[in-house]
Amino acid sequence: MATPAAAHAPVPPLAADVTAFSLGRLGAATGGLLGLAAVVIAVLALRRPAGRLAVAGGSLGAKAAVGAGLVATALGVLVAATAGGGLGTGNGLGGAYVALLLGLTGAALGRRALHRTRHTR
Structure with a gap:
């Protein structure tokens, strides 16, 4: 008995391969690492006073944390808006x-x- 060729057609996968690194995953990973750096720099700016050796302290560290946080947020929004499928499909939505x-x-x-560095001077 012959079966139709459509019955043996390969089914496309619903999720991306675990080892595949798509643009969505790259954008989400970049945004996540940048957001993590923003949090670390902001915490250091809150804990350390501005000084000669404190690179992340003072207004420079605070401005860097705000900038990195905004860029990470923009990357997260971009990846979340363009990701096809839901969570777990490999398109970077969870990372976004x-x-x-x-x-x-x-x-x-x-x-x-x-705000604290501006008011403590």
Whole structure:
């Protein structure tokens, strides 16, 4: 008995391969790392006074944290808006949410540190 050729057609996968690194994953990973850096710099700016050896302290660190946080947030929004499929499909949507969260946190903490450095002078 012969079966139709359509019955044996390969089914396209619903999710990306685990080892594949798509543009969505790259953008989400970049945004997540940038957001993490923003949070770390903002915390250092909040904890350390501005000094000669404190690179992340003072207004420079606070401005860097705000800038990095905003860029990470923008990357997270871009990847989340263009990702096809839902969470777990390999398009970077989960990483985009992490980038959004870390970016907003880093920007908020950086703004707080910037506000503190302006009012302590």
